[in-house]
Amino acid sequence: MLEQQLVNALSLGCVYALFALGFTLVFGVLGVINLSHGAIFMIGAYAALQAVTKLAFPLWASLIAALVIAGAFGFVIDLLILKPLRKRNAPHLIPMIATIGLAIFFNNASQGLFGAENLRFPNEVVPNEQLHFAGVQISVLELAIVLLSFALMTGLLLVMRRTQLGRALRAIAESPKAAALLGINVEGLFYLTSTVAAALGGVAGVLIALYSNAVFPLMGQPMLHKGIAVIILGGMGDIRGALLGGLFLGFAEVMSVAYIGSTMRDAVAFGLLFLVLLLRPQGMFGKVLERKA
Amino acid sequence: MLKLTQVSKRFGGLSVLQDVSFDVPAGSVFGLIGPNGAGKTTVFNLITGLLAPSGGTIEFDGRSLVGVAPHQITRRGLGRTFQNIRIFKEMSLLENVVVGMHAHLTYGVPALLFSLPGFRAQERASHAKALELLSWVGLDHKASDVADNLSYGDQRKLELARALATEPRLLLLDEPVAGMNSGEKVELMALIQRIAQRGYTIFMIEHDMRFVMGLCQRIAVLNFGRIIAEGTPAEIQSNPAVIEAYLGREDDEAIAEGAR
Amino acid sequence: MEWFDNFWAVYSNLVLTIGINALLALSIWLTLSCGLLAMANAAFMGIGAYTASLLTMNVGAPFPVALAGGVIAPTLVALAIGGPTLRLSGVYLAMATLGFGEVVRVLILNAESFTGGALGLNGIPQQTQWWHVVLALVVVLLLLWRLRRSRIGRAFEAIKEDGVAASLMGIGVMAHKMLAFALGAAIAGLAGALNAHLTFFIGPSEFGFDRGVDILTMAILGGTSGPTGPVLGALIVTLLPELLRGFKDFRTMLNGAILVLIVLFLPKGLWDPLRFRQWFARAPRKPAPATVGER
Numbered sequence: 001m002l003e004q005q006l007v008n009a010l011s012l013g014c015v016y017a018l019f020a021l022g023f024t025l026v027f028g029v030l031g032v033i034n035l036s037h038g039a040i041f042m043i044g045a046y047a048a049l050q051a052v053t054k055l056a057f058p059l060w061a062s063l064i065a066a067l068v069i070a071g072a073f074g075f076v077i078d079l080l081i082l083k084p085l086r087k088r089n090a091p092h093l094i095p096m097i098a099t100i101g102l103a104i105f106f107n108n109a110s111q112g113l114f115g116a117e118n119l120r121f122p123n124e125v126v127p128n129e130q131l132h133f134a135g136v137q138i139s140v141l142e143l144a145i146v147l148l149s150f151a152l153m154t155g156l157l158l159v160m161r162r163t164q165l166g167r168a169l170r171a172i173a174e175s176p177k178a179a180a181l182l183g184i185n186v187e188g189l190f191y192l193t194s195t196v197a198a199a200l201g202g203v204a205g206v207l208i209a210l211y212s213n214a215v216f217p218l219m220g221q222p223m224l225h226k227g228i229a230v231i232i233l234g235g236m237g238d239i240r241g242a243l244l245g246g247l248f249l250g251f252a253e254v255m256s257v258a259y260i261g262s263t264m265r266d267a268v269a270f271g272l273l274f275l276v277l278l279l280r281p282q283g284m285f286g287k288v289l290e291r292k293a
Numbered sequence: 294m295l296k297l298t299q300v301s302k303r304f305g306g307l308s309v310l311q312d313v314s315f316d317v318p319a320g321s322v323f324g325l326i327g328p329n330g331a332g333k334t335t336v337f338n339l340i341t342g343l344l345a346p347s348g349g350t351i352e353f354d355g356r357s358l359v360g361v362a363p364h365q366i367t368r369r370g371l372g373r374t375f376q377n378i379r380i381f382k383e384m385s386l387l388e389n390v391v392v393g394m395h396a397h398l399t400y401g402v403p404a405l406l407f408s409l410p411g412f413r414a415q416e417r418a419s420h421a422k423a424l425e426l427l428s429w430v431g432l433d434h435k436a437s438d439v440a441d442n443l444s445y446g447d448q449r450k451l452e453l454a455r456a457l458a459t460e461p462r463l464l465l466l467d468e469p470v471a472g473m474n475s476g477e478k479v480e481l482m483a484l485i486q487r488i489a490q491r492g493y494t495i496f497m498i499e500h501d502m503r504f505v506m507g508l509c510q511r512i513a514v515l516n517f518g519r520i521i522a523e524g525t526p527a528e529i530q531s532n533p534a535v536i537e538a539y540l541g542r543e544d545d546e547a548i549a550e551g552a553r
Numbered sequence: 554m555e556w557f558d559n560f561w562a563v564y565s566n567l568v569l570t571i572g573i574n575a576l577l578a579l580s581i582w583l584t585l586s587c588g589l590l591a592m593a594n595a596a597f598m599g600i601g602a603y604t605a606s607l608l609t610m611n612v613g614a615p616f617p618v619a620l621a622g623g624v625i626a627p628t629l630v631a632l633a634i635g636g637p638t639l640r641l642s643g644v645y646l647a648m649a650t651l652g653f654g655e656v657v658r659v660l661i662l663n664a665e666s667f668t669g670g671a672l673g674l675n676g677i678p679q680q681t682q683w684w685h686v687v688l689a690l691v692v693v694l695l696l697l698w699r700l701r702r703s704r705i706g707r708a709f710e711a712i713k714e715d716g717v718a719a720s721l722m723g724i725g726v727m728a729h730k731m732l733a734f735a736l737g738a739a740i741a742g743l744a745g746a747l748n749a750h751l752t753f754f755i756g757p758s759e760f761g762f763d764r765g766v767d768i769l770t771m772a773i774l775g776g777t778s779g780p781t782g783p784v785l786g787a788l789i790v791t792l793l794p795e796l797l798r799g800f801k802d803f804r805t806m807l808n809g810a811i812l813v814l815i816v817l818f819l820p821k822g823l824w825d826p827l828r829f830r831q832w833f834a835r836a837p838r839k840p841a842p843a844t845v846g847e848r
Contacts, residue, residue, distance in 0.1 A: 027644075033644050033647070033648070081813065081817065084817060085816070085817070088820070090820065093590045093643070093644070093647065094816055094820065095816075096644070096647065097769065097773055097812065097816050098812070098813050098816040098817065100766055100769070100809075100812060101770075101808075101809045101810065101811070101812025101813035101814075101816065102809065102813055103809065104766070104805060104806070104808055104809030104812065105806050105809030105810050105813065106809075107805075107809075108805040108806040108809065109806050112806065221762070225651075225655055225762070228648055228651060228652065229652065232645075232648055232649075232652065236644070236645070236648075266655070266659050267656065267659035267660065267663065269655075270652050270653075270655040270656040270659060271656060273649075273652040273655075273656075274649070274652050274653055274656050277637070277638065277641065277645070277648075277649040277652065278634075278637040278638070279637075341721060343717065362720070362725075363717075363720040363721055364720045364721070364722075364723050364724055364725045364726065367720075367721050367722065367723040368723045372721075373721050375718070379715050379717065379718040380718075381710070381711055381714045381715060381718070382714065383710075383714060384710060384711075384714070388707065388710075391707065392707050392708070392710075392711045392719070392722050392724075393722050393723075394704075395704050395707070395708055395711075395722050395723050395724050396722075396723030396724075397723075398704045400703075400704075402705075405699055405700070405702075405703035405704075405705070406696065406699050408699070412703070416702075416703075455722070458722075459721075459722060459723055
């Protein structure tokens with residue numbers, strides 16, 4: 001019934017939101033659509049899996065490992081690829097194309113390294129008790145996902161709204177040149193943003209891997225498509241938008257699977273995406289104007 | 294020729310222009326001056342259709358320009374240059390000017406597909422005309438250079454040639470000499486005078502007082518979004534409201550000097 | 554000639570695929586030349602492929618009619634979605650068209666009665682001959698070349714550099730964008746129709762994000778200064794997997810790496826006339842020609 005569907009939708013939506021958050025951060029601050037975010041998501045999942053299976057880390061530690069490793073990838077990508085393109089003042093689409101190449105590279109590298117099959121987290125590690133209250137059922141895992149996601153998202157929102165760092169980031173999102181003139185360390189903050197965004201993506205990867213109990217090389221791709229839908233729904237570059245958009249998409253998907261059928265599930269994301277773009281391209285919170293240099 | 298009546302423009306709660314009315318007579322050289330941020334470029338953007346006015350009317354030869362698409366406005370005979378130079382950097386000078394003739398090339402798809410005589414003749418004529426326009430501004434020797442390589446002053450001249458290529462009857466010049474040295478300014482002043490003599494009506498926004506007073510027959514002054522004066526250069530120079538708007542700052546400096 | 558017959562027996566598919574990929578790369582080059590990154594051409598290819606195949610298979614239409622259908626259908630769709638979509642700029646447009654592409658793919662997947670769903674369409678008559686592909690390529694190249702040298706091509710370039718300035722030159726920006734978009738869709742549809750009748754099987758997964766990336770790679774790798782680049786890019790991208798057979802699983806990895814390296818080091822792609830001119834300018838000068846006034 002409806003309450004149960006809502007609960008199911010909540011955890012799914014949280015992960016979507018978490019993924020979209022990293023995506024939208026990079027777009028908002030760096031002005032780049034990082035299509036390798038899906039690959040980083042996948043890297044996070046594999047990192048956690050390896051930590052658990054090869055290094056016998058407990059689950060919480062493997063999450064941290066995923067966070068760190070994904071973040072490191074984000075940093076290196078920014079350093080080696082995005083930064084030279086920034087220096088060259090390349091038009092927006094060029095970095096996007098580079099990240100497409102990166103995604104292909106990473107996806108296939110992981111296929112070569114780990115094989116194309118679905119890998120799973122060992123059963124002992126995944127919590128599977130079910131909790132009951134108010135007539136709905138929620139597993140410990142889902143609850144943990146929701147709590148963790150909310151914690152991370154709230155933390156991020158607080159930083160953006162209440163701290164000097166957040167103000168600096170918002171200034172850069174408006175106009176990097178103006179921000180630099182104000183003495184803000186724009187380059188340093190670009191690195192930071194890429195790293196944090198990637199870290200969030202990596203965590204999202206672990207969470208989805210646990211939720212759907214599957215780790216495979218191309219897992220980032222469908223996520224990427226959903227991420228695109230979410231940030232367009234919510235408004236590109238806007239954190240509240242990523243949050244609400246993610247939750248909304250989770251909700252829409254779960255509802256459509258329950259009432260229409262699972263084959264249309266992917267179509268929902270894109271149907272919504274397309275409608276939004278036709279009717280209100282800036283999404284819920286975005287701005288139509290392109291940002292100034 | 295161009296008539297603005299009680300034009301206003303608001304952005305959300307911010308009122309940028311209020312009750313702006315003036316006339317640009319045909320065949321004249323008209324200037325719009327005012328302190329920075331007074332709203333002068335907004336006036337141009339409203340006239341050329343890049344923005345819609347919140348109120349008032351804008352008429353060109355008796356026909357309203359409000360709601361007309363920018364490319365249609367250009368086709369009606371208004372040409373424009375930009376404050377921050379918007380030439381096509383990766384094209385050659387000649388190509389830049391030829392683009393300006395787009396609206397006047399009338400061949401259709403079959404003609405261009407099969408390189409019919411009509412197409413060839415029009416292309417030849419347009420390239421020749423473009424070269425001629427470049428010679429008006431003294432840039433014809435660089436016709437095949439890439440526009441990005443030009444000096445700042447030359448880029449402004451290129452923009453002028455390109456605007457002329459649209460065969461305008463009214464030329465809108467947004468700060469045509471901004472950033473130029475005094476030699477270049479004198480050169481451009483003579484050039485604009487020559488263009489005016491050929492029958493073009495010129496409407497310019499400028500900060501350089503000598504330039505404006507030397508060229509314009511009528512001047513309007515915009516301050517904080519309102520027209521505070523309109524008249525001949527002599528009238529404007531002796532208008533107390535204008536002096537206060539512009540020179541108010543000098544008084545502050547004098548007071549500061551005195552206080553030291 | 555026997556050598557040729559043997560060669561053809563083994564490689565005809567490859568050669569024709571190169572031609573079809575060249576058409577696809579040109580279709581996206583056209584939109585890029587107007588400043589549009591429209592990632593929908595894979596979807597348009599799919600629409601063309603399915604339309605043409607359904608015409609031959611279900612209605613028994615002769616090949617030219619099927620091809621025409623494969624061209625007209627995506628063009629109509631492009632015209633329909635172009636209005637609202639092309640108002641978007643830059644990355645928004647890229648995202649919108651990516652999203653549209655995915656919508657099409659999912660629709661094809663789900664319209665099982667028509668399209669065979671996930672299993673795709675099988676047994677499409679193999680009617681594509683080499684001369685069909687060559688003719689298509691020649692016609693398209695000619696069309697694009699003529700457009701470039703006309704006011705339409707100049708308008709595209711002006712719009713690509715600065716849409717606002719272009720509109721103030723009297724150029725109807727929206728109309729030209731629609732032209733580029735719809736024509737690109739038509740060319741992609743043609744490629745799809747030809748391809749379907751070559752490979753005799755099509756499935757929805759062929760026309761999704763991956764295909765779109767392939768097409769983009771071909772254009773970017775080859776170079777976007779003119780129509781030569783995309784054709785070169787198509788050649789390389791189609792041949793590369795064949796040449797890299799030894800690398801097995803790492804082939805696609807290499808594709809990705811190549812894309813990144815090109816973007817970083819050769820931003821205008823391989824075929825860049827400006828760079829060539831620079832190279833030649835640096836070459837040692839030959840002695841002056843005997844006659845003055847020689848070009």
